[in-house]
Amino acid sequence: MTLQNTRRTRWRAAVVAGGVAALLTAGMAAAVSAQAAAGCQVAYSVSAQWPGGFTANVDVTNLGDPVNGWNVRWTFPSGQQVTQAWNAAVTASGGQQTATNMSYNAAIGTNATVSFGFNGSWSGSNNPPTAFSLNNVTCTGTIGGTPSPSNSPSTRPSPSASASASPSPSTPPQPGDPMATVAAMQPGWNLGNTLDAIPDETAWGNPLTTQALLRHVRQQGYRSIRIPVTWSNHHGPAPAYTIDSTWLNRVRQIVDWSLAEDLYVMINLHHDSWQWINAYPTDRANVLARYSALWTQLSGAFRGYPSRLVFESINEPQFAGTSGDEQNYQVLHELNAEFVRIVRRSGGGNATRLLVLPTLFTNADQGRLDALTATFRQLGDSNVAATVHFYGWWPFSVNIAGGTRYDASVEQDLIATFDRVHATFVAHGIPVIIGEWALLNWDHNRPGIIERGEFLKFLEAVGYHARIRNLTTMVWDAGQFLNRSELRWRDPGVFAMMKTSWTTRSATGSTDQIYVPRSTAITAKSITLNLNGASFTGLRQGTVNLVSGSDYTLSGNVLTLTAAAVTRLVGSRAYGVNATLEARFSQGEPWPISIITYDPPSQAAASGTTSSFAIPTQFRGDQLATMEAKYADGTNAGPADWTSYKEFWTHFQPDYAAGTLLLKPEFFNEVRDGTVTLTFHFWSGSQITYRITKAGTAVTGTSS
Structure with missing residues (x-):
């Protein structure tokens, strides 16, 4: 985050826990032409599913002679359709689907694997394909796939069970497959205001990082951690700019702990962006020397680390003294290109390590995205990813200009942003990491700025819209979500909504507050439900189910509490919250409803x-x-x-x-x-x- 937001608390995403890959074992087929395969093996998995839609990933291994140009064919057994694909162009003829290579992945060597994926639609059932072919040669053997999840209402897990659930460790993707790597990083969590704090780890109020904290983060379902690091206070003078060994060892210790917990890890140069890198346009030689020295040392220090360690060049790059955006784009390109050159030439694991490049300001306006696209084209590096940040519609994010609700403006901003990054990058085979996201002013130290129910709607929407566009998200947590000293969520309901959004939609309501005047007659009260593909199953107060008809009615998506129920729930009509209800649904999180007695202030x-x-x-x-x-x-x-x-x-x-x-x-x-x-x-x-x-x-x- 930038300086003014530093002290504010402030997918191609496959949800690994949501789908079990099925290996389609292939036998050796008879030899055919040089452009056909002599045998193949396919792994098909449904990594996420929601009512009417799903995301699938296909890994095709060529067991025969090398091919240059390929197509993969299959038929859906349940009438599914591909609606959007990446790393391949998918067409349909009747029920048959044909995936054809892109320009950048046409060659498949012997025993090499090519991967592509798609979003699809389904109705009734989502049974996996039973056969695949590569260049018209059938991949034979035992066929299977991810079963279609049940559509019946499920029992909501108890809080204790939910809290202890953690995706099981998985074999990481092979180096050189950036889409698969970024997908495996979903979801991610930021160790914010910590190693990026100035001047040191605890300066901005967070405790020293422990391995227990990182284990807890992994147990909560996170699969990656972004570790922002500010280096400017921890290295020596020119010309060597030698990184302080104590600081480097501390960073390495936290990286090691994270990797030991089976987390992907991303490190960067963080607040260096505005402390000194921003002077690059007017002090090119000195800034470039310092920048190069730091990345040279970091490349050497982490050269032997596994591919689950990822490098991000700069956090929120910004520049002073330029003539405008075109110069900004050029100087950022120069720094990103220098970063890639330094890391790649250092060899070892860095030769194939995923490198993450930001847009200007890590902003998702189309001009910023297009400029980074030009950088990717010039670099010609096949193992890179793009990163942007997302803090929502600004008036809502800070509560200014009447931005108190998750309304059409907030949602349209979200959808338009995610559509742009998907269309610009993901649709062309470049994965995207939303390296930071939240609302700027959601903060346990400043309660009430963002109304809780409106925040819950935002969390649900970010999870859903990122998931269906295959964007990996890394929530910014500077302590406002996870109490690191006690290893507990400050608001378990907020985390529950966030976690559920990784795999499933949740219904919401027009409000989570029903206000009942203290000094006037009590009447029936209504809220409008936004079902998001779910169906309403009941209303509950604690462990007691309210009774349909006498306590509430449902007409379409309007839920109404009867006057008799409201009278009982407000009790003695003391000011404030008198009762808390949960509207329950066939999927996702319950929607909380507070019954509040008030008089005009x-x-x-x-x-x-x-x-x-x-x-x-x-x-x-x-x-x-x-x-x-x-x-x-x-x-x-x-x-x-x-x-x-x-x-x-x-x-x-x-x-x-x-x-x-x-x-x-x-x-x-x-x-x-x-x-x-x-x-x-x-x-x-x-x-x-x-x-x-x-x-x-x-x-x-x-x-x-």
Whole structure:
């Protein structure tokens, strides 16, 4: 992450646990022409499946003479269709499917293997093909494949069983197969704000990394770990730039522990990007010498390491003193090319090690993607991957400009981003790693910025949309998800939704909060379900199932709690959460629903200064969603004056325990003298207005 986000907590993806590969053993066939195979072996696996769709991978081993140009044919037994393919062009004639080589993988030597994959559609069942041929020669022998998963509702595992589940160790892909390597890295986890922290490992609040932590990460289902490393404070001066041996040994120790836990590992140059690499355009000789020296030493130090260790050239590359993007693209190309040259010439395992190259800013705008595509073409290296970062639609990611909900803008941004990287890279045989993803301001230290239910929707969507586009995801965790000291998830429900999204869709709801006014008659309450291919199976409070008809009704996708049920659930109608329900479905995670009693909040007069101003507030069971600020003439007041909605926590902050709403100095820094009308929006739907008057550093406020 970049400096301003550093202290914020802030697939081709085959889900290995979701599919069991079936080996299609082939016998030796009679010799044919030089372009045919004298025998072949095929491994077909369904690595992920969802209602109506699936992802399959095909590995074809040539057991005969070398071929240059190939096609693989098969027939689906259940009427399936290929909808999208990579590493091959797939066409259909009736029920027969034909996969034809791409320009870059036409040759298959004797005993060599070519791999391709596809997304497909199915209905009824998804039985595997029973025969394959390579260049019209049948691959004979015992035929089998991944069975179609059952479509019946399954029993949800208990939390303890789910927590202990871990994919079993698997044989890593052979070096030189980047698509398979990146697929095997799904899902991934970042050891954030640790070895990248400045100046040292614990400087940004995380404890020393232990092997127990890495084992726990693996046991939770993660198959790869990205270890961001900042080197700038841990090497000597020019010209050698010798890396401090203690620091290098510490990095090597954590890499060794990770590999011992059967994790893929990715290391990089991290905050070096903005500390000194960004000066490359105007200080080319010195920056290039330093950059080359570091990667030369790292290549040597890790030369003998297995292929499960992956190198990433630079984190979030950015440059100062350029004329614009075209120059930015050129200087990034030069550094990426130097990185590849240094690593490859060091030999050993580095000759075939997967190398990961970022776009400018690790951003997924089309211009950034196209520039990296040009680099890949010029390099001509067959074992590379692209990386971008994804922190969602910015207003939602930080809660500004009214971005409080996972709405159409948030989802369209997600889909468009993932579509671009798939179409630009994956569809052309270059795998993609989403090297960091989360929401910028989801943080256990600053609760309430992102409403929990809206975050759950985002997690579910990222998992699904990455999975069907074969993007490997590596969540950014600077401590906001996993409590490293206690080896427990800070919010088990958040992790459960994230983990389930690796293999399955979950249903969600229009809200996870039902607000019931304390001082008025109780009425029925409804939420709209987004089923995501699932079917509703019931509503539960703890271990008690609510009764259809008397407690709730379902009309289409609208779930309604009866007035009688709501009355029982709110009990004495104390302010706040009185009951928690779970809507359950045929697949995925249950959807949580909190029953909350509230009255409209109220505020009182206050006085203070621009450096310390708090509005006395009785929240009465309600929760703050956002705040608007406008001058008397209706124009927007305060920072980010392109919107009336200010940034949660940065500009304003609720303190529920103290009964106050704080206006921050960062807000007043950009407010001119005079009157400002504030509108506070609450999750119940309540809105209250409050007027402040600023005169220099003095501030007074009154309720409207």
